[in-house]
Amino acid sequence: MLEVKDVHSYYGNIHALKGINLTVNEGEVVTLIGGNGAGKSTTLRTISGLMRPRVGSMTFEGENLISFEPHQLVSKGIALVPEGRGVFAKLTVEENLEMGAFHRNDTAGIRADIEKSYELFPRLGERRSQLAGTMSGGEQQMLAVTRALMSQPRLLLMDEPSMGLAPVLVDVIFDAIESINKEGVTILLVEQNAHLALQVAHRGYVLQTGEIVLTDEAKALQTNPVVQKAYLGMDH
Amino acid sequence: MGRGFLKRLNWVDAFLYVLRIVIIVLVIYGAYNTLSSDKYTADQWLGLIMSGLAQGSIYALIALGYTLVYGILLMINFAHGEIFMAGAFTAVFAAEGLARAGWLETPVKATISILLLVLLASTVSMVLAILLERIAYRPLRGAPRLVPLITAIGASFFLQYTFKGFYGSGFKSYPLVPMLQGGIPIGAFSIPKVQVVVITLAIVLMAGLYFLVERTKIGKAMRAVSENKEVARLMGINIDRVIVFTFMVGGALAGAAGVINGLYRPQGVNFFMGFFPGIKAFTAAVLGGIGSVPGALIGGLLLGVFESIGPNLVLDGLGITGANQLKDVIAFSLLVLVLIFRPQGIVGEKLSEKKA
Numbered sequence: 001m002l003e004v005k006d007v008h009s010y011y012g013n014i015h016a017l018k019g020i021n022l023t024v025n026e027g028e029v030v031t032l033i034g035g036n037g038a039g040k041s042t043t044l045r046t047i048s049g050l051m052r053p054r055v056g057s058m059t060f061e062g063e064n065l066i067s068f069e070p071h072q073l074v075s076k077g078i079a080l081v082p083e084g085r086g087v088f089a090k091l092t093v094e095e096n097l098e099m100g101a102f103h104r105n106d107t108a109g110i111r112a113d114i115e116k117s118y119e120l121f122p123r124l125g126e127r128r129s130q131l132a133g134t135m136s137g138g139e140q141q142m143l144a145v146t147r148a149l150m151s152q153p154r155l156l157l158m159d160e161p162s163m164g165l166a167p168v169l170v171d172v173i174f175d176a177i178e179s180i181n182k183e184g185v186t187i188l189l190v191e192q193n194a195h196l197a198l199q200v201a202h203r204g205y206v207l208q209t210g211e212i213v214l215t216d217e218a219k220a221l222q223t224n225p226v227v228q229k230a231y232l233g234m235d236h
Numbered sequence: 237m238g239r240g241f242l243k244r245l246n247w248v249d250a251f252l253y254v255l256r257i258v259i260i261v262l263v264i265y266g267a268y269n270t271l272s273s274d275k276y277t278a279d280q281w282l283g284l285i286m287s288g289l290a291q292g293s294i295y296a297l298i299a300l301g302y303t304l305v306y307g308i309l310l311m312i313n314f315a316h317g318e319i320f321m322a323g324a325f326t327a328v329f330a331a332e333g334l335a336r337a338g339w340l341e342t343p344v345k346a347t348i349s350i351l352l353l354v355l356l357a358s359t360v361s362m363v364l365a366i367l368l369e370r371i372a373y374r375p376l377r378g379a380p381r382l383v384p385l386i387t388a389i390g391a392s393f394f395l396q397y398t399f400k401g402f403y404g405s406g407f408k409s410y411p412l413v414p415m416l417q418g419g420i421p422i423g424a425f426s427i428p429k430v431q432v433v434v435i436t437l438a439i440v441l442m443a444g445l446y447f448l449v450e451r452t453k454i455g456k457a458m459r460a461v462s463e464n465k466e467v468a469r470l471m472g473i474n475i476d477r478v479i480v481f482t483f484m485v486g487g488a489l490a491g492a493a494g495v496i497n498g499l500y501r502p503q504g505v506n507f508f509m510g511f512f513p514g515i516k517a518f519t520a521a522v523l524g525g526i527g528s529v530p531g532a533l534i535g536g537l538l539l540g541v542f543e544s545i546g547p548n549l550v551l552d553g554l555g556i557t558g559a560n561q562l563k564d565v566i567a568f569s570l571l572v573l574v575l576i577f578r579p580q581g582i583v584g585e586k587l588s589e590k591k592a
Contacts, residue, residue: 050466074472086467088460098453099460103472151472 001026001186002047002155007056009039009046016042017053018210024155029177029187031197031218033231034207040190041083043207044157047188048080049073060155075103079153083160085144089133093124096132096143100150110150117146120176138169145176155186162193174200194231198222206231252576259573262554269553276548282425284545290431290500292540293438297493298517299524299532300445301365301486307462307527308482311381314388315368317514318395319487321507322364323357324494325399328408328505330356331498335411346415350499354437357491364395365487369480392514399507408505410498434500441492442533445485449529454481462527512564516543519571525584534582543567 002024009017017039024030032040045051047058049070058065060076068076079100088096097117101110118125121142127135132143141161148156161177162170170193178200181187191197198204198218206214206227214226221227270276298320305313334340334349372391376384416433419426449455461468461478469475497513498505516539524535546566551559574581 048470050469069474070469071472071474074470080470082467082470086464086470088463088467090463091456091459095456095459098456099468099471099473102453102457147471 001061002188003057003059004043004047005057007043007046007053007058009042009051009053011042016210017046019056020046020207020210020212022205022212022215024186024188026154026186027181027184028203029181029189029201031189031191031194031201031204032207033191033194033197033204033221033227035231036192037209038207039210040192040207041159042210044080044159044188044190048078048157074151074153077152077154078157079148079151079155080157081144081148081159081161083163085137085140087132087135087140087143087147089131091132092129093132093135093143094128096147097150100147103151113150113152117149120146120179121172138165138172141165141169141173142176145173145180149180149185153185155188156180158187158189160190160192162191162196170196194227195233198232256577263550266550266553269555270549271553273553275552279425281545282427284548285541286427286431288541288544289537290434290540291544292520292537293435294493294497294500294536295513295517295520295539296533296536297438297441297489297496298513299521299536300442300529301490302518302521303524303526303528303532304458304482304486306521307529308458308479309373309384311373311384312388312518312526313368313373313483313486314385314514314518315372315391315395316486316490317510317512317517318392318399319361319365319368319510320490320494320497320513320517321399321510322395322494323361323487323491324498324505324509325403325408325507326360327353327357327491327495328410328498331410331495332408340411340413340415343415346413350413350495353495353498354492357495358488359491361491361494362484362487365483365490366480369483374476374479396507396510403507405506405508407503410502410505412502413499416499430500434496437492437496441489445489445529448485454478458482516567519567519574522571522581523574525581528581528583531581531583538582539567539570542570 002022004020004022007017007020008015020039020043022030022032022043032043034040042051046053047065049065049068053066060078063076065073088099091099094114097114098110101113104110118128123139124142124146127139132140135143145158145161158177161173165173174196177187177189181200189197189201198221201218204216204218204221205212206221214221214224216224222232298316301316301319302313305311305316331340331349331353334353338345339349340346368391372387373384376387416430419428420432449458457468457473457478458481460471461473461475465475468478517536520535520539521532522535523539524531524533543563543566547559547562551562551566556562
């Protein structure tokens with residue numbers, strides 16, 4: 001579904017991605033784990049068009065992604081849940097969801113999907129006319145996830161959904177990730193919490209200083225001694 | 237209080253503190269003197285307030301253009317006064333034609349004519365605002381913030397002297413509309429009809445803008461873009477299109493303000509007419525809190541009223557002669573004071589993080 005080949009990205013002169021290769025197949029949850037500054041977010045920013053790679057190719061369902069602007073990707077079926085949630089603080093919860101559906105014109109369908117979001121996270125329904133900025137971090141993350149779903153994506157990119165959340169809320173979000181995947185949405189998940197990420201994912205890539213150093217089935221990665229030592233905090 | 241307080245007090249703070257007190261004392265003293273001398277009747281005060289509101293609603297319409305563009309691009313479009321001028325200047329020719337054809341005489345014909353003039357001026361200003369964005373500002377989108385500011389000043393001169401080149405530097409004036417002459421008696425008072433029409437037109441336009449920004453999809457997109465451009469793009473919003481739309485709306489309001497201004501003050505239509513209203517409207521936008529739509533409205537009305545009653549109420553009481561000619565002193569002193577004491581304006585938020 002998504003194919004990234006030998007992608008190099010730069011911040012000014014800093015060589016942030018040094019030849020990333022990764023594949024996401026339809027229906028999968030694939031996770032990208034790695035430490036701070038490994039290039040996880042940069043990879044997602046590059047795929048979503050916020051950064052242009054200097055070298056490399058990216059295709060989504062056979063279509064070349066590099067020639068598109070970020071705002072065109074949504075209608076191709078790719079949505080990103082940005083790092084730090086990025087909800088529009090001065091818009092209400094419902095207006096945020098409407099913005100997620102910006103490229104759609106089916107008023108009735110949008111309405112139905114808004115109601116579906118409230119079913120997935122009843123907290124959002126209770127706060128539909130509240131300004132998003134007044135909600136807690138966990139509620140904002142729920143909003144960020146459902147807002148991305150409003151565009152009816154086939155591929156959902158998620159950047160650190162557990163960041164800064166209380167453990168209870170992390171569970172809520174990760175349960176949601178699993179149920180979203182069961183409904184047929186393919187997910188590429190970037191996480192620092194490798195332990196959690198490998199539990200929900202089918203496959204994983206380990207990123208280190210801009211390069212992919214390891215890739216395997218999630219279960220195999222969980223038992224891989226290198227991963228256990230470096231990212232799961234287990235010593236042998 | 238005590239030692240700690242004195243230690244922390246530096247000279248600038250002390251000076252500003254004293255300045256604040258001096259201004260408050262002068263304003264109260266002046267107002268007290270004027271009011272206790274019974275120099276002006278209630279009728280006159282009401283007249284001043286009404287003309288302040290009428291002038292203020294014109295400022296508010298122009299100020300909206302500054303505030304909308306600032307909200308989205310964090311840039312002061314100093315050529316906005318010229319956008320206003322372009323609409324007013326173009327419509328004056330059409331107004332002369334309509335007057336010659338007798339289309340300003342009966343109330344029905346005059347109403348249609350005024351609406352046509354507003355439509356014409358709005359269209360002209362809107363097209364000009366779009367061109368300005370496309371040609372002068374968009375190529376500088378990624379540049380440091382000082383660069384588009386200087387370009388805006390350059391564009392402002394360019395527009396002024398283009399109009400001077402085409403139409404010369406003489407003054408033209410809007411024809412008088414018979415329907416708008418005279419006053420509407422309210423109890424013992426009488427309010428000029430033209431002021432009522434000016435305020436009503438402004439209210440209608442602002443209500444339309446409010447609906448646009450709060451309720452429509454493009455309005456919500458404008459608010460989303462002004463908050464976070466990157467995330468807005470991820471939502472599928474084409475921010476270039478939203479920016480153009482913002483300039484369009486600001487331009488249309490400025491053009492409409494040009495005609496409304498022409499009804500209120502028919503004289504003085506020339507290539508330079510946008511300069512003062514432009515700066516005043518900028519003052520109004522800063523006073524209300526730049527970037528805020530309600531702020532532009534409140535700032536515009538307050539500035540209009542301050543300017544109108546300030547000279548008589550305060551300056552007169554302080555024994556300053558010819559106070560009526562000092563309107564602009566009030567307006568620009570207000571700008572300086574707002575920038576010193578409350579840079580975020582009346583309803584604006586503190587300039588934090590990215591906007592500072």
